[in-house]
Amino acid sequence: MTIEAKRLLVGQPLRTGSLGQQLLTKRLALPVFCSDPISSVAYATQEILLVLALGGPMLLHLTRGVGLAILMLLGIVVASYRQICFTYPSGGGAYVVSRDTLGERASLVAAAALLVDYVLTVAVSVVAGVDAITSYAAALNRHAVALSLGFVLLLMLVNLRGLKESGRGFAAPTYAFIAGIFLMFAVAAWRVMTGQHLHAVSANFHLQPAHHLARLLLVVLVLRAFASGCTALTGVEAVSNGIPAFRPPKSRNAATTLAVMGVLSATMFGGITLLALLTHVQMADEPGRLLGAPAGYVEPTALAQIAEAVFGPGPIFAFIQAATAGILVLAANTAFNGFPVLTSLLARDGYLPRQLHHRGDRLVFSNGIIVLALAAGLLVVVFDANVSRLIQLYILGVFVSFTLAQAGMVRRWQRDLARATDRQRQRIRRGQVINALGAVTTALVLVIVVVTKFSHGAWIVCVAMPALFLLMRHIGRYYEKVRQETALHDEPTRPASNHALVLVSGLNQPTAQAVAYARAIYPASLEAVTVQIEQDETEELKRAWADHHVDVPLVVLYSPYREITRPVVDYVRTYPRSSPRDVITVVIPQRVAGRWWEQPLHNHSALRIKSRLLFQPAVVVTSVPYQLRSAIARVHRPDTGDRDTLILHAARHTSPQPPSRL
């Protein structure tokens, strides 16, 4: 990608100094960090219905009880995470908390769970958003995969442009969705009170129980429905992760945002669940189980059925669907905010490749964004843009990280208790109780999720999480090993003599320049080395060498197998050294071309030789570039010619101690 194209797609780079201006007000933080938990009310109810519907229409009334249990759970989790906001003001997701309190192993489990969740958040939210669209425009249903991929791509580009634009551009759909749902509640209440009947489109169908129901106990079915409904809780963690992006007082603002989010989510989830029961929404994962449905019936989402029942098929229904699609697509944005921060943290701690650590030039973590978009796009394609199938994978990781974060907080309170004043003790005890309740509850849910969802797809996560865990631990141990291996273990041997070899294939300006450079590093010995492939060419080179009186011995290497790399490497390897501390500098003239299509026409042998020589101890490889005209045209000009703005610190160490040999 050229610089120009990159600028067009992702905008101008931002300076570190402008990071402060990027901080979010609560009003902007809500859409950025809470669109995920709020938007999940768009599908949580329907996932409960879909499971209970396996038992036929007479089980649907259980939705109410399942919904109530989920509301209680939501309250506990929100309260627990508010504690984290105050305790970890620099941002504390499950990874940070468990690393601080439970050790490396637990923190990597949490990290693996979070990574998997971010990917699933993108996939589930985008696919559910597309469902909202196809519930209004059924004809688009067969393009669901393409639409979903389009949204993932769009999100990737928006996020590569930077944090603030995301907050602003995404505020409208969140507030539109919240407003739309509450308007729906109001109109529904008014219509019920005036004695009108609300009927969902599927209310008239005859729901058949699933064939395999015989094998299921009622309690298992209810627990599975509960586990599915727990998607309403996904994304609660985002706020506590994103505290640094809030305006000060950061912790207080974040905790308030979390509370507002909790109240909004609870109200909307409760209201939608009640309306689903009232309008008799019936859903089935196999369309054949809905007797009386017309041929080619594309099942609308539960929320769409409710909205149509309340508003009729007019423009307000269309608005609700558009707002739903909007908030869901930007819920995926929550993950695009969180994932790169987490991978950057993990890379900083050495558990992921270092290039994920540094920010790109838009104050965001470009590499992480791209990895996330690719992984989510893959899931969308593999699961054929089906929300219910993706949901099975989603909840497991969420509750792993919930449990670890809360358990970590319990341990943290214990630690704080030891050095607390009496006045603090009361607050700590209260926090400990809240987090202990959170830990026990979420652990219980985790068990339920694993048991009821394992065979429905959760096994994939049960494989992916340990794989990620092992990968990160492996990388962590590798970096640690390299750090120990490369630690300053002794005074490095100052080279005794430096022998220079210039690789030549012809006598031309690049070669002459390389020879001139080699002289300027004052080598103990200097030779030009060429490999004979075709005798004619070598003879011509030797003639030119003599004609120009080049005062450097020309060594011709015999290449019995017409290779170039091996003779050079062997020659360097066996070069006679007078001391083991001798170094050999191999000087390679390199033609630098400016246009992409010129690259395959130059420097193949040189690059292959170079990559092989790097493996030889006490051999240094020097590239003396010769810029062709096309390359000179491409030379980068600095933004400012002002050196002072460039150099932060240039200290001459006039240390009182004797200088080291280094």
Added chain:
Amino acid sequence: MTIEAKRLLVGQPLRTGSLGQQLLTKRLALPVFCSDPISSVAYATQEILLVLALGGPMLLHLTRGVGLAILMLLGIVVASYRQICFTYPSGGGAYVVSRDTLGERASLVAAAALLVDYVLTVAVSVVAGVDAITSYAAALNRHAVALSLGFVLLLMLVNLRGLKESGRGFAAPTYAFIAGIFLMFAVAAWRVMTGQHLHAVSANFHLQPAHHLARLLLVVLVLRAFASGCTALTGVEAVSNGIPAFRPPKSRNAATTLAVMGVLSATMFGGITLLALLTHVQMADEPGRLLGAPAGYVEPTALAQIAEAVFGPGPIFAFIQAATAGILVLAANTAFNGFPVLTSLLARDGYLPRQLHHRGDRLVFSNGIIVLALAAGLLVVVFDANVSRLIQLYILGVFVSFTLAQAGMVRRWQRDLARATDRQRQRIRRGQVINALGAVTTALVLVIVVVTKFSHGAWIVCVAMPALFLLMRHIGRYYEKVRQETALHDEPTRPASNHALVLVSGLNQPTAQAVAYARAIYPASLEAVTVQIEQDETEELKRAWADHHVDVPLVVLYSPYREITRPVVDYVRTYPRSSPRDVITVVIPQRVAGRWWEQPLHNHSALRIKSRLLFQPAVVVTSVPYQLRSAIARVHRPDTGDRDTLILHAARHTSPQPPSRL
């Protein structure tokens, strides 16, 4: 690919000295170079029949006249090419001949035609070979594409193993095919003489004329049939290209081989065409036009129908089909012998990337072989392994190169005539007449081919050939421009001062080693340079720098956009130089890891910085490798520790003239 896997697939490398042992006897040269023209009799007759069948069964008798015309053409072309064998004993294809006599432009046209032809030879021959198999085992018909690709892959591997094995392994099928066809002639003659009737399987069907026939004049149809039948001539050029591979006397042996090939081809093509008429073979490009054919009729090749009519469906029929498949697949081998030689010639002359010039380590031109296999594989897939569709593309390029080669020979004779003795003049006149006849005839055929085949696919070649021509001319001009640009135009400026900058990100052994090396090149100034991304990291580095009393100033660069590359490049660009002849050496410590999965974990920033610095004039980049333990384990050991066998020539130039400043 690891060295071990490569050895297993392509065998041990061969020394240049063993090139002599690779020379071919006539008995081996025939299968290697003549399998292509000989094997084309397997499909030439059928392509004539397919075109004439467009006019219905009453036109099939014209096959005889068309066949006779092709036999005459074959005689002329073989006679013409025998002249080339004697005139260009070091190998003269259309490229060499036209470059020598008609200039660069014509030679590149010839080269483009030959490159296209080699690719089509592989595609057509392999696909026709698979047709021979499916004519016996119709069930394999739906795997035709996969089978064809398998053969292409097999040929690629066999050829990567070297020339000789190809000759040996491929001799058997050629002689089996020749023997089989002559046996078929003998049995057919005996059965006809004993009064038996020979009937092809398709003789009983009712052939319908094609619907679009009304638009075709009879003469056009006959010319198209003739053009299709000209495939019998493809590959004649291979012998004259391959003269260096013959045992001495090379020219005489090659000319003899060419004559033997001509007689064999003519006899077999004539015989097969007669038998096709005798057995009433009927073929149609649309199966629906053969009324009376059973449902799911997979049309056997004409040769298969004849063989079955003569031998019945027993083991001899199977043998004929196997031999046919065998010779066709190895006909593709002709191209695998010729293509890499041609691309190597073109690369030597600077019309293709240089890496195609040098031989790989198996005395063959590995890169060319791989390119050829890829291109042919692509054609097989695009044309769905259909011989008749591929044939339309095939003949055009063949006759372009025939015409250019013969026209070039006429010019060459004219040149020779000027300085010839009287005794030579007679022979030259005779040669000139033969080649003039060849040039005129093949030019005429070329016109017929273009006119009758253009809309049937030959347009693809009419696009591909000019594209290749322009590409090669462009590369040629580019290399020439670079050669002029890099020619030794003046004494290169010996650097006035050499300033060394060591890039550091932490104080560790690789950094210390790089600093130690930088001291050993005696720079006029020495600095360590780091880029501040995270302030903590920089502070730690500064502390370590002070703690270890490193006596090198540490310059910290400010990176407002958290980039690493740009600040370094800007710093180097604006580095204060006391003279324009100053050089800056940027020393980069580089960790070298031995395992593939370690690569993504190291050196990203270093490599990006390096590739950008190469564009800066008067900047030299030096990599000081630090081998991690995994890399040390992988260090290459030379085959021999014997330096004397390695160095061919090491001259100390004690020139009497004063040494140059170089």
